[in-house]
Amino acid sequence: xxxxxxxxxxxxxxxxxxxxxxxxxxxxGICSRTLENVSAEILEAIWQGGHSIPETGSSAMLKxxxxxxxxxxxxxxxxxxxxxxxxxxxxxxxxxxMFEKSEKxxxxxxxxxxxxxxGSVSGDTGISVSAPAAIFGPSTWENF
Numbered sequence: 052x053x054x055x056x057x058x059x060x061x062x063x064x065x066x067x068x069x070x071x072x073x074x075x076x077x078x079x080g081i082c083s084r085t086l087e088n089v090s091a092e093i094l095e096a097i098w099q100g101g102h103s104i105p106e107t108g109s110s111a112m113l114k115x116x117x118x119x120x121x122x123x124x125x126x127x128x129x130x131x132x133x134x135x136x137x138x139x140x141x142x143x144x145x146x147x148x149m150f151e152k153s154e155k156x157x158x159x160x161x162x163x164x165x166x167x168x169x170g171s172v173s174g175d176t177g178i179s180v181s182a183p184a185a186i187f188g189p190s191t192w193e194n195f
Contacts, residue, residue, distance in 0.1 A: 056090050056116070059083065061114060061118040062086075062125075070126065085121050086121045089120045089121045090117055093116060093157065093167075096160045102166065104168070110167055112156065112167060116153040119152075120150060123149075
């Protein structure tokens with residue numbers, strides 16, 4: 052079983068409920084299947100980037116990436132309106148732009164350039180710092 056980084060309810064932040072209902076009517080189960088596939092891709096990207104998954108594996112960034120990519124792919128499976136940004140009436144442009152950003156973020160995670168769990172402590176970093184004892188203390192400079 053794949054860890055899901057968002058729920059089907061999270062898709063409503065990026066796509067209208069009417070569209071989601073129509074998606075399910077045309078292709079039953081499309082949202083759940085796509086959600087599982089996108090979550091699996093995110094998990095693979097995390098592993099490829101050498102990141103560790105904390106005990107509380109929640110991340111707002113991963114939730115956004117998962118929801119946007121899932122919504123975009125679901126809509127893209129049933130419509131051709133998303134082929135071009137040339138039309139000024141293209142209502143999918145905001146979702147297209149968020150999808151492109153999400154793909155770039157996922158690539159950065161995969162390359163190890165973006166931490167998918169910012170703020171989490173990953174334990175020993177392998178770096179230690181040592182310094183010799185101070186030669187001059189605070190009272191040394193009082194004589195000058």
